[in-house]
Amino acid sequence: MAFRELIDTHGPRLSPADRAIVDVLLSHPTEAAFLPADQVTERAGVHVAAATRLAKKLGCTGYPQLRELFRSELLDGTDAAGRVQRRLDRADDVLGGLVSDETAALRELPAVVPADRLDAVAGRVLAARRTLVFARGNATVLSGMLARRLRRFGLLVTELPGADRDLAEELISLGPDDLVLALAFRRPPRALPPLLRTAAETGAPVVVLTDLPATFGTGEDLDVLLAPRGSSAEFQSLTAPMAVANALVLTLARLAGDRTTPALQRLDELLDRFDS
Structure with missing residues (x-):
């Protein structure tokens, strides 16, 4: 079962701490998909043990397995054609938009x-x-x-x-x-x-x-x-x-x-x- 389906299925059983972790994952999926449990829970403002409890509640052996499930869904759901189309949908000026994005990425380095x-x-x-x-x-x-x-x-x-x-x-x-x-x-x-x-x-x-x-x-x-x-x-x-x-x-x-x-x-x- 996919990550989002697990969340929907187990929604009524999720505690406020669970939902805080899920919010971090879904709000910043590209980054959060590769963060360890302690950094995710720190951003969620909950104890690190909450990540393990959430994972087991969703049927995983631990948070690493849950993170791998979330990561696989994120990557598998972004095929090459879709990635290009999402970029094109964001701006009519292809070169101007690309330069703006690349400049922002370079400034972070x-x-x-x-x-x-x-x-x-x-x-x-x-x-x-x-x-x-x-x-x-x-x-x-x-x-x-x-x-x-x-x-x-x-x-x-x-x-x-x-x-x-x-x-x-x-x-x-x-x-x-x-x-x-x-x-x-x-x-x-x-x-x-x-x-x-x-x-x-x-x-x-x-x-x-x-x-x-x-x-x-x-x-x-x-x-x-x-x-x-x-x-x-x-x-x-x-x-x-x-x-x-x-x-x-x-x-x-x-x-x-x-x-x-x-x-x-x-x-x-x-x-x-x-x-x-």
């Missing part, structure tokens, strides 16, 4: 991606023996650009292949001196969880550039660069993630100019050689 986070991630890239870049779908457009820019800095980069068997073969040599840089937007690719488990087993640190808040934790071996792209119910572009990726590239240049500048100069020499 300095608050969600502070300079010290970029410095930390750049430090990990510079310290790695090699960087393995992972992406699927539309994200491969951005991952290819990022991998190329890292190579131009003289860094050793491997773009992980799309086929799962090829990916598995590439990960045989993964070690603690490597860095996995994954890009995941809208929903995590099917191959990403096994990749993260493999990285954890080998001790390889991971950086995830994503628009999925609270889907990936942060810890000693995992950093998240969050790039919100607006409502997932509408058409979304890669403008905000690309800005974060470019900021990471520039941060690398700032922190390691003694490495990146000679590499770029060598690139110019090689381009002249091959052009001639």
Whole structure:
């Protein structure tokens, strides 16, 4: 049964605390679908245990299962055609509306991606023996650009292949001196969880550039660069993630100019050689 159907069915049994949580979920679905129970209940103004009670009241084993149900309904109900149409229905001026939305998304970035986070991630890239870049779908457009820019800095980069068997073969040599840089937007690719488990087993640190808040934790071996792209119910572009990726590239240049500048100069020499 879908989330909204569960709410309608169990409506008479819902307490004021239950309804407060439901209001948070339905008022801000795109964000709330990825928040942990404590953040949802904090916004609802109720005790964190209320989230578990609500989940069990609706027939779930706990709040994580309820959140997954809500998240699946949110994503499954926003097909590509519908997302484009909702964006078109909002304004007659397509370019003007798009520029306005993208500008708003870009303005949020300095608050969600502070300079010290970029410095930390750049430090990990510079310290790695090699960087393995992972992406699927539309994200491969951005991952290819990022991998190329890292190579131009003289860094050793491997773009992980799309086929799962090829990916598995590439990960045989993964070690603690490597860095996995994954890009995941809208929903995590099917191959990403096994990749993260493999990285954890080998001790390889991971950086995830994503628009999925609270889907990936942060810890000693995992950093998240969050790039919100607006409502997932509408058409979304890669403008905000690309800005974060470019900021990471520039941060690398700032922190390691003694490495990146000679590499770029060598690139110019090689381009002249091959052009001639």
